Amino acid sequence: MTIAAEIAPHLPYLRRFARALNGSQAGGDSYVVATLEALVADPSTFPRTVSARIALYRIFLKLWSSMPVNMVHPNTAVIRAGAVERNIEALTPRPRQAFLLRTVEGFALEDVAAVLDIxxxxxxxxxxxxxxxxxxxVATDVLIIEDEPIIALDIETLVQELGHTVTGIARTHKEAVDLVARKRPGLVLADIQLADGSSGLEAVAEILQSIDLPVIFITAYPERLLTGDRPEPAFLITKPFQPEAVKAAISQALFFDRRSERKVA
Structure with a gap:
């Protein structure tokens, strides 16, 4: 089997990981492209002593560590540079990598060690x-857009455990927009398919027309949103989710929130 065939199933998830680290679709994808170009230039760098998934992430992080952290699309760089620089001081890169590998990407502890080669x-x-x-x-106000009551309750509990306040739980597109109009949150956690058949994507799109804030999407089919065919979410949680994954995603979304440059001392 070729290297391309071995790594192909893992690329959508590597893109998710890259975006969580970088805070933007353009920036994260740039690192993934650079990783693939490095493999094409020298296939011998692909380690054969570990699984293809571990090998891919290991190569990616070695390249990540050797290039500027703020390598993002020019339009994004202007917006995010200040917040990113300030937040990096608050959350160091290496622990963030390990935490994301474990909680968001679902690597076992021994596999995290293998990826980081430690x-x-x-x-x-x-x-x-x-x-x-x-x-x-710093804590913030959170809007949850989720039509499943049990899942919504689980998410609310996790959000509160992190010290955040839940401003409301919306089950439909209209409820979400109405809740934002009453009290503007600092973060949105949104399901894709809602109770009335409406789309969480469309609800978020309307919300973002009136307020700029980070958004985390929740879906049972993340690969459907990671096709490269249209603008994609930088922060994505896969259902069924692990509590640690939700906490990690919230942390990363707030980490790259441009308004956080006013929050971090």
Missing amino acids: PIDEASALIEQAGREIAEQ
Whole structure:
């Protein structure tokens, strides 16, 4: 099997990981493209002592560490540079990588260590450090757009455990827009398919016409939103989700929120 065939199933998820690290679709995808170009230029760099997935992420992170952290699309760079620089001081890159690999990408602890090419105890320490740093982030108001009551309750509990306030839970497009009109949140967590058959994507699109804020999408089919055919969400949670994945996504979304440059001391 060729390297291209081996890594193809993992590319949508590597793009998700890259965007979470970088904070934008354009910036994250740029790193993924650079990774693929490096593999084409020198296939011998693809390690054969580990699985294709671990090998792909390992190569990506080695390249990530060797290039500027703010390599993003020019239009995005102007908007986000200040917040990113300030937030990097609050959450160091290496623990963030380990935390995202474990919680968002679902790597086992030993696989996180393999991706980062470090001992397991060091990987564990990095994840614990990230947890401490994340807990120190400033709280915000959160709108949940979710039509399943049990899932909405689970998300509300997780949000509150992180120290945030839930401004409301919307089950439909109209409810979401109305709730934002009454109290503007600092973050939105949105399902894709809502109770009345409306789209969470459309609800968020309308919300973003009146307020600029980070959004995390929730879906059972993330590959449908990671096709490269249209603008895609930088932050994505896969159903069924793990609590740690929700917490990590919230942390990353707020990490790259441009308004956070007013929040971080």
